[in-house]
Amino acid sequence: MGSLSVVEVLEAARARVAKGWTQKVFARDSDGNEAKADGPNACRWCAEGAISFGPGALNALILLECAIGGPGVVRWNDTPGRTQAEVISAFDRAIILAKAVQ
Numbered sequence: 001m002g003s004l005s006v007v008e009v010l011e012a013a014r015a016r017v018a019k020g021w022t023q024k025v026f027a028r029d030s031d032g033n034e035a036k037a038d039g040p041n042a043c044r045w046c047a048e049g050a051i052s053f054g055p056g057a058l059n060a061l062i063l064l065e066c067a068i069g070g071p072g073v074v075r076w077n078d079t080p081g082r083t084q085a086e087v088i089s090a091f092d093r094a095i096i097l098a099k100a101v102q
Contacts, residue, residue, distance in 0.1 A: 003055035007098045010060050013050035014091035020044030021084040023077060026052060047077040047087050060094070063101075067093035 004012070022028045026049025027042035029035040035042040038053040051060045061073060067090045068076050077087060 005098075005102070006056050006059045006063065007095060007102065009051060009054065009056040010063065010091060010095045010098055013045075013047075013060065014088060014095065016045045016050040017047065017084065017087050017091060021087055022046055022049075023082070025049070046074065047090065048073045060098070063094040063097050064090060066097055067091070 020028075020043045022044040023046060025034045026046055027035045027037040027039070028044040029041040030043050037045060037049040042049075047064060048061065051057050051064065064073055065071050076082070076090075
């Protein structure tokens with residue numbers, strides 16, 4: 001299997017966050033404990049944790065930074081009051097940007 005395009009990386013990351021979102025760590029398991037973002041027990045991800053593995057991750061992260069208005073995805077994700085819906089919306093904007101530059 002070939003590597004994923006940046007759009008595919010962002011779409012997969014968006015799907016992860018839509019399934020489950022977290023703050024303060026890259027990923028959590030079903031008990032709320034920290035898990036490896038690409039591990040089999042992960043079921044909730046932060047914005048960066050959702051894209052922090054695999055080819056295309058760096059470019060996907062750059063586009064997500066553009067979508068949120070600057071660097072610091074982890075800090076943005078972990079801002080008190082941030083919602084899962086806001087993170088999903090940021091992924092939607094990043095996907096639109098990725099499609100525009102393909």
